[in-house]
Amino acid sequence: MSVHLLQTATSVLLKDPTASLGDVARAAGVGRTTLHKRFPTRTALVRALASDALDLIDSVACHVDFDGDDALEDLMTRLVALGPRVEFLLRFPGLDRDEELAARIRAMDRPVLDLITRLQGTKLRRDLPAWWILNTLYAGLFNAWEAISDGRLAPLDAPRFVLSTVFEGVSDVRAADRT
Amino acid sequence: MSVHLLQTATSVLLKDPTASLGDVARAAGVGRTTLHKRFPTRTALVRALASDALDLIDSVACHVDFDGDDALEDLMTRLVALGPRVEFLLRFPGLDRDEELAARIRAMDRPVLDLITRLQGTKLRRDLPAWWILNTLYAGLFNAWEAISDGRLAPLDAPRFVLSTVFEGVSDVRAADRT
């Protein structure tokens, strides 16, 4: 049930970062006082949400074999499934002003960047910087999460959409060859 | 100079949507009173910024030949150049709660969606919904804008990066063929 609180708070604050704590508490079906008891201040709540998101990512990343050839696909598929709890981490404004959080995020990105760099020897384009490819992957995740929350995309379709679009692009293959 | 005010306000509010009007005024090198004189209320300022962004897009879209085969490339190239002023429009939280703005945004998307649907007969993949392709294009724009504002991407390189990535994907072509 504490999980439900984190989920609700995340989605409310994502939809409107200026939402009051009263709004968050009401949406979670919890008293404002109780919310204060668990998270003494607003920034504490935000930090907790971000930290929770990082924990989620860690719990997923540790199951990925970063040495395998399908590591990227595996990682992306698992990340898509996490949804808004993680979207919060990368979209919430001013989160990187907390140095500790920013450091954890950088530490989280590094193995993925290394993986991308390694795969640029085989299946990934070498004419693009690794950080650009990483950001493109994230952008695909955002896309999927947004479409899911809008009800336009079925969660089970999401990984295929993201991977296919990011890796192969939106061009029809026959036309792309001629470009 | 009014343009400078709009630009500054846009970037400040994009970086932190909860920034106070005092912050905005200070960043723009203008008195808070003067800001109030020009925009009586906070929502008036936000609406003005969004409206300005829409005007910018209109001023760009009217130069694009939507019947040409390179319409998408042309449009994207021009949009990349607009930068944060337009990013604001699509990223600022809760902007779609204003029905008039939301309507203008939908009206802005429609010709592009039609264009995509038409191009799915020739150069674009037919196994993806048009709205997904549209969102993918937007995601590419976000990516470029963010990278530019971080100083990692040269503005002149941006259009090529975006178009190449979105259309062809990040896979090395030789590997992609086998997939």
Added chain:
DNA sequence: TGCCATGCGAACATCCGTGTACCGTTGTGA
């Protein structure tokens, strides 16, 4: 039954952002 923990609501003091009014300064043109 009595005890304790947990959660909720009400009330309160406080702070911060907002909107407004007033005044001083500057610069421009008659």
Added chain:
DNA sequence: TCACAACGGTACACGGATGTTCGCATGGCA
């Protein structure tokens, strides 16, 4: 030189969000 407009700064009133405290209700447990 004077009048006037534009701008910035100060001061104040107001409202909403925030953080804290207290009291009450509920529910498990001895």
